[in-house]
Amino acid sequence: xxFEQLSQRLSSIISKIKGTSTLDEKNMEGMLREIRLALLxxxxxxxxxxxxxxxxxxxxxxxxxxxxxxxxxxxxKIVHDEIISILGQEASTLTFNTPMxxxxxxxxxxxxxxxxxxxxxxxxxxxxxxxxxxxxxxxxRLAAVTQLKTLGxxxxxxxxxxxxxxxxxxxxxALKYARIQGFNAVLIDTAGRLSIDEELMDELSRLKQRVAxxxxxxxxxxxxxxxxxxxxxxxxxxxxxxxxxxxxFDSDSKGGxxxxxxxxxxxxxxxxGVGEKIEDxxxxxxxxxxxxxxxxxxxxxxxxxxQENIDQKQAMNMAxxxxxxxxxxxxxxxxxxxxxxxxxxxxxxxxxxxxxKLMPDIDDDVAQSNIKKTKAIIQSMTKEExxxxxxxxxxxxxxxxxxxxQPLLVVNQTIMQLEQTKEQxxxxxxxQGGMPASLSAGSNTKRNPKKRKK
Numbered sequence: 001x002x003f004e005q006l007s008q009r010l011s012s013i014i015s016k017i018k019g020t021s022t023l024d025e026k027n028m029e030g031m032l033r034e035i036r037l038a039l040l041x042x043x044x045x046x047x048x049x050x051x052x053x054x055x056x057x058x059x060x061x062x063x064x065x066x067x068x069x070x071x072x073x074x075x076x077k078i079v080h081d082e083i084i085s086i087l088g089q090e091a092s093t094l095t096f097n098t099p100m101x102x103x104x105x106x107x108x109x110x111x112x113x114x115x116x117x118x119x120x121x122x123x124x125x126x127x128x129x130x131x132x133x134x135x136x137x138x139x140x141r142l143a144a145v146t147q148l149k150t151l152g153x154x155x156x157x158x159x160x161x162x163x164x165x166x167x168x169x170x171x172x173x174a175l176k177y178a179r180i181q182g183f184n185a186v187l188i189d190t191a192g193r194l195s196i197d198e199e200l201m202d203e204l205s206r207l208k209q210r211v212a213x214x215x216x217x218x219x220x221x222x223x224x225x226x227x228x229x230x231x232x233x234x235x236x237x238x239x240x241x242x243x244x245x246x247x248x249f250d251s252d253s254k255g256g257x258x259x260x261x262x263x264x265x266x267x268x269x270x271x272x273g274v275g276e277k278i279e280d281x282x283x284x285x286x287x288x289x290x291x292x293x294x295x296x297x298x299x300x301x302x303x304x305x306x307q308e309n310i311d312q313k314q315a316m317n318m319a320x321x322x323x324x325x326x327x328x329x330x331x332x333x334x335x336x337x338x339x340x341x342x343x344x345x346x347x348x349x350x351x352x353x354x355x356x357k358l359m360p361d362i363d364d365d366v367a368q369s370n371i372k373k374t375k376a377i378i379q380s381m382t383k384e385e386x387x388x389x390x391x392x393x394x395x396x397x398x399x400x401x402x403x404x405x406q407p408l409l410v411v412n413q414t415i416m417q418l419e420q421t422k423e424q425x426x427x428x429x430x431x432q433g434g435m436p437a438s439l440s441a442g443s444n445t446k447r448n449p450k451k452r453k454k
Contacts, residue, residue: 043256048263087286095214107219109192112247114339118151120282135174136161243270329386376404
């Protein structure tokens with residue numbers, strides 16, 4: 001996510017003041033200087049930095065501390081609260097309580113606008129059960145209509161387009177079609193340019209006069225610098241924006257431009273793109289973002305992601321098999337497939353408190369490559385071999401290695417990985433005094449003879 005370096009710098013800054021008994025001008029000066037440098041490195045606007053630091057200093061100095069609250073914890077809370085005050089107190093979403101929501105996606109070419117509007121269509125269709133129509137009104141970029149049709153087909157959403165027409169006529173006809181066909185959500189991919197010009201602004205202005213938008217989102221690249229401040233201001237003057245869709249939010253970009261835009265324009269981030277897949281879209285929660293930024297993790301988002309992507313019944317069955325020592329390669333393959341649905345391993349690590357310190361050592365490309373190798377090896381086994389790993393002697397291993405296109409060493413490592421997983425499950429069961437009741441049907445009866453006699 002953006003502010004990768006800032007997150008690490010803030011964690012380092014806070015650790016330096018641990019053990020300090022009071023917050024005074026002297027120790028605050030050094031800390032604020034470090035935060036200023038971290039924000040400058042993240043490409044945050046200077047005006048935003050000064051306002052931010054003044055508020056942090058004002059709230060920190062002379063604060064009443066007691067034995068239960070350390071200065072470092074108090075600084076974390078103050079910085080955390082100030083980040084939220086800029087980004088918004090709570091998540092801001094779209095206007096859903098309307099007979100037909102009409103959402104415009106605007107932005108410059110290269111900001112990921114067309115992909116973003118398709119991701120949003122998928123989100124509205126799956127999360128809110130709306131009947132969505134995508135409108136291809138970006139007639140400036142030759143491939144935009146084709147790209148939107150391809151994306152629409154991949155998510156089962158109809159795309160409305162008209163050849164040899166104007167954006168205004170396309171939108172007019174699309175809205176008439178949507179009302180007749182009973183669509184209750186219309187998402188319009190508007191025209192973009194390589195840079196802001198009067199022609200683009202005039203086109204959007206004409207569109208605003210003809211369409212009663214319920215929401216207008218600006219697609220911005222999180223890797224962009226402070227130039228997106230001017231972009232946001234100009235778009236907002238022409239067609240009032242209700243929110244920001246920040247793309248490439250999973251990248252290691254500086255991200256200061258997005259933070260600055262929100263602070264200077266008060267246009268809140270509503271959605272973020274966190275990967276290349278169509279389902280890689282998240283509602284933006286300021287408090288959760290602040291937690292991640294300060295290395296405090298985001299367990300709520302991690303649990304939500306797991307609930308959305310992992311089959312709970314299968315997970316429970318798998319846990320039972322692991323605890324009983326019956327875990328085989330079929331289970332390992334299923335486990336890999338389920339965890340892969342949750343997306344980037346590095347992004348998941350950011351949601352675990354304290355794990356941000358391990359992030360520099362995690363390479364998603366290497367992790368994905370290892371996952372592919374493991375899957376290829378398991379898929380090169382016969383049904384009998386997957387269910388009964390004890391069959392895997394040398395000749396079989398050599399055949400599997402050849403079939404998977406992997407060295408014999410990697411095949412042996414995969415087999416060892418399965419054995420280690422089973423051993424760890426046994427150790428866990430031993431520490432817990434046997435299989436947990438929730439994972440073993442009838443385990444309460446075995447432990448309570450009196451209850452069984454009843």
